[in-house]
Amino acid sequence: MDSNDSDPGAPRPVIGLPTYVEKARFGTWDTRSAVLQHEYIDMVDRAGGIPVLLPPTGVARPELVERLDGLVLTGGADIDPARYGARLGDAALGYTRLDRDESEFGLFGLARAAGVPILAVCRGLQLVNVALGGTLIQHLPDVVGHEEHSGGSGSFGITKVLTEPDTQVAALAGPELRVHCHHHQAIDALAPGLVVSARSPDASIEAAEFPGGPFLIGVQWHPEADPADDRLMRALVVAAAAYRRTRVG
Template identity: 40%
Template sequence: MTRSRPLIGVTLDSEAAIPDGSGYSRFPWYALRCNYMDAIADAGGLPVALPHRADLAAAMLARLDGLVITGGAFDLDPVLYGAGRRHDSVTLKAGRTQAELALAQGAIASGLPVLGICGGQQLLAVALGGTLVQHIPDEVAAPLAHEQPNPRDQAGHEVDILPGTLLARVTGATRIAVNSAHHQAVRDPGRAAICAVAPDGVAEAIEYPGHPFCLGVQWHPEFAISLADRHIFSALIEASGSR
């Protein structure tokens, strides 16, 4: 490790300009909840925000020791995973997706440790050749409330962690309570493998076997509602610091 704290790139959300001045800015702006950065720093990493510049993805990755792809209230374009139609509930942020795909694909190819959170897990699945369920209520029989009504810093449901997986080794658990804020899910993980599932069968975590550390979780471990959530960030920092 060349630095006392491994440098962890964190992707940002983005919002369009609001010309009438009723929002944060009259010009386009980036956004990120503080707890993403705090979770990385508390685990021993040095977080740094990454702009939505797909053309700079390789240059950014060359400076980083690890990568976190964050969540957000938007979806991937179904065209990216070969779907013939787009569900009415799907909303897009094309510039963000293009940048995050470039980062994810570069991290996967180079062996850079990467953690995908919520929508970041779905993006990892697509980057690895997978497909998505576009709207859980339309495709899953008797689904859980994956868009939980209670606050995000509380648990919404439990997930079962598959034995022998990276996630099982990292968390030391077979079942954990998680917070849930998504209407889509991984259908086919592509070259990845599903490593946790909800009681209704929805995929809750994926990992890429053979990669030093490539993990996606459908929940939000940055809220640290369980010890397992803290272990996930600690494992990312450990993998990033050992490169």
């Protein structure tokens, strides 16, 4: 069901999706491209939003944020450890993309200041935590002693998460759910203002949110990988539609 079904004439909210810049092959071309897994696009569309791709182009601009009703901070490369006062670890650290860091930290700051509803996915949750003053575990298996959060190369692991009572994530998803994960990093020190809203059985933080303010939920898992469960995305679209109404009067 479309999130705008209660008002069929209401415009769908515009949801921004930051992209990767990677070398990609298509047709006869093998070239540097702005790309994003299509599952994100499908998830936004199913939930009743209009997906708009946002390639990293340097410093984010306010006039871009003014055109957005909601934002999904997408997954991807590790955050540069210097952003949270750490040094580059050993070879277990994955690849970084400094162009995405520059663009998306700025984008998050502008969107947050404007009150844009935000859903942060995997890298996105880590970015939110670092942007607000938190830190990250550079290689989670070194801490928890297993690689169940990582999945295999190009695939997801299935992880059980337990939500925290009286949080938005618990209200949306219930006390327990099984999710698609692919991450080797996680939140270490939680940023001021955020609250933990889900953990895995090994106590790793799997979701965090900002209570009492503009919609901000971050999950370490990949909701776009499960087309049978759009609850988080639908919640973002509902918040984005409300934000649009206030923004356009």
